[in-house]
Amino acid sequence: MALRNCREIYGRTLVELGQQNRDIVVLEGDLGKSTMSCYFEEAFPDRYFEMGIAEANMTAFAAGLSLAGKIPFTNSFATFAAGRAFDQIRQSICLPNLNVKIVGSSAGLSDYGDGSTHQSVEDIAIMRALPNMTVLVPADGNETRAMTRAMAAYRGPVYLRISRADLPDVTAVNQEFVIGRPSIVRGGKDAAIFAVGAMVAKAIEAADLLSEKGISIRVVNVSSLKPVDEAALKAMAEDMKGIVTAEEHSIIGGLASLVTYVLRGTGLPIECIAIQDRFGQSAENLDRLYEEYGLTAERIAAAVVSVIAKNTA
């Protein structure tokens, strides 16, 4: 699978959108060469606002631009975009339901060197909790492109969570992305793994490991965490022996919370692979962190074996 960088694709897509729609404006918290909003600055300097290291002002400033008819995209690292500016997102954007796009970059543990201050383990939880907010997490570069286009076309607040890492392609180049719709990225009949972001590729790896043992796995990409088509999610689970969720996020408030809630009452055994109510930390590479926090194909595969065993016990 080809590796591609979601930030790079996001930055290029933003320029493409800027060419199509002159109302698109971009705000940046002095991280443009990491978030890759720098391409938009080169292409449309008049519609690019360097806001300095001041995320609170950037976010409410974006609300003002929206009130003047613009479609603003704010950019920073996920923990600052969603966390530091949380009250601005809540009060100035979600309460009035404004058309502002919040892009949280270097999300999850992906800024492995900088450590806990720059890693986001709770951003999905706090963004999902906000009324009117849409929460999207691309699984790869292709989906990043499709999602960025979709969020520009959608009217209302959106939080987009982008990894810093290069991710393998798990979706097709021109695969359609529809807000709210989960998609099956690999067919299977024994158990399902619901995964999000970088964990979708890990889930496919896990499915490969399990297929060697004769276990057939369906992998579902839940890239639209809010809204989500609950009926579709349920239908993708109900004919399975067990369910595993996998996310690079806290066990609290993310995909685990979503899936266990949607599947309540089905009696399906469920295991959740996530960060166990801990902050991140520095490491020499992302894989070391994935091992430390249990976010590996092997751990996902073991969880699948465990849920199947529970069902047949």
Add this chain to the structure above:
Amino acid sequence: METTAQCLPERGSASDARVRVEQAARILRLRVVEMLGPNTKGHLGGSLSIADVVAALYFVKMRHDPSAPQWPDRDRFILSKGHSVLVQYAALAECGYFPREELGKLKTLGSVLQGHPDIKSTPGIEANTGSLGQGLSQACGMAAGLRLDGRKSRVYCVVGDGELCEGQIWEAAMSASHYRLDNLVAIVDRNGLQATGPIESRFNTNPLAQKWAAFGWHVLELDGHDATAILEALDQADRLPGKPKVLIANTVKGRGLPFAENNAAFHNGHMTSEQYELALKLLGSEFSADRS
């Protein structure tokens, strides 16, 4: 129904405009008192301190059309100190944005008049504010967006002097001067009192003029209860190019009601029945005479 805006004298000459603002301000204060009623807690003090500025903006200075609240070329008013929205509701009703009867439903379930400004609930409200420190940032973004479209609209934003504790105000102030937002006018309602007492002893935000000047703004200081001074400052702001403008309006919290003036208890307090009757008499009698 005739609106107050229609009943007031034409804005015409400077002295007509002054009379218009003075009469409007008195009516706004009366409506604030009526809206609150006796024995009901509300943000009386900060609504009264800014009443003259609000009257000058809505009844003389701003280009706006109550019959077309979304007119793209209108001037914008953002009340960053959203708790004082009573006086803005009064102005919007008197201009005809919504029926005056709505004022009687303030803060009741399903009312168009929420406890803090909400664009989805109330015609004429331009921004959701009340979590302090955010309105000026929104005003900056709005000014930048209007300028991108080549519109001549001005953006007015009232902030409290207590609100200046919020660090975001100063982030916004830097961004306004960095982007040379000269279509933006901030107005500091410098009434000297925060919720729990005098700003100078509770948490000092002074000196104000030096701070704003250091952040790259044109600074004008004025008596925030002098209609002529307010109108002159607003006109002068139009003529100052290249930078955002701030009007530091020296005001009295609770202005117009002797029992509430300079009294922090009326930041969010209630009037007794006797105080309410007195307030109606002080604010209402002259107005009634005008209308008869």
